[in-house]
Amino acid sequence: MRSTAPRISVLERMRRASAPLSHAEITEELVPLGFDRATIYRNLVDLAEAGLVSRVELGDHVWRYEVRGTESREREHPHFVCNDCGTVACLPAVSVDIRPAPGSRHSVVAEVSDVVLKGLCESC
Amino acid sequence: MRSTAPRISVLERMRRASAPLSHAEITEELVPLGFDRATIYRNLVDLAEAGLVSRVELGDHVWRYEVRGTESREREHPHFVCNDCGTVACLPAVSVDIRPAPGSRHSVVAEVSDVVLKGLCESC
DNA sequence: GACTAAACGCAACTAGATTGCAAACACGAT
DNA sequence: ATCGTGTTTGCAATCTAGTTGCGTTTAGTC
Secondary structure (H helix, E strand, O other): OOOOHHHHHHHHHHHOOOOOEEHHHHHHHHHHHOOOHHHHHHHHHHHHHHOOEEEEEOOOOOEEEEEOOOOHHHHOOOEEEEOOOOOEEEOOOEEEEEEEOOOOOOOOEEEEEEEEEEEEEOOO | OOOOHHHHHHHHHHHOOOOOEEHHHHHHHHHHHOOOHHHHHHHHHHHHHHOOEEEEEOOOOOEEEEEOOOOHHHHOOOEEEEOOOOOEEEOOOEEEEEEEOOOOOOOOEEEEEEEEEEEEEOOO
16 A cells, blocks of 8 residues: 555554544535545555554444554444444443343354444433 | 235234334235235334334434333343344343443433344354 | 324435646746 | 555535425314
């Protein structure tokens, strides 16, 4: 993957984020700097395919992207979306435990890679 | 809320489902029977507002609807989406335990109403 | 049976995601 | 340093699912 100006700007912007960013949020900042919507979009998709960022959909019909941390603890963390205000947050401080209920033989689930919680945030 | 032919058909179709249905899946069956896309759509939204069905977004940019069970155990259950084949499943047989990790003071999360898990299903 | 608000059916519209294509560019080879 | 080639960009168009406006029809009430 080549090192181009738009690509670098996108990555740089994402590194400054504390929660997943949407394509719209990124274009809002980067288009005025002379970059194209579609270019930003394709970069996000490419970076996601390359594994540098993860692409998540948290329930509001908007793709969000975030840089994948290097530390194993950061690599996978649950996300939270407020049903009321739409705020998106990462939840490194919450552990989610998944286990089959007693009595169930089989599950359709082979492997869980992502966890999304929805509900109300503190402010709502 | 009035009892109309489209509304009854929609509810009846949903009762036969074992997993949340999308608007597209429902129209696919009901439009050939003479019902309108928009009518079905509005019925789904209205039924969701009335609390008869729940409207969930599981990460593929498609709203899905399912009848809300009467039993308390059925009322709220986690959903699972396969990242590979897109299959959607309800997980009554899996219990999800959420707890703050030790050492965290506060959480942005006040209340969790919905849980979505993503990963790979048995067939993928 | 008449009345009225709710619901329908048709068609248009929106927002975000996605793609086609010709021009510009990064970067390894010469 | 220049060249050649496969990548990437920029612009504009397209797609999909969701959503809405409006005149007509209808369920439920009086």
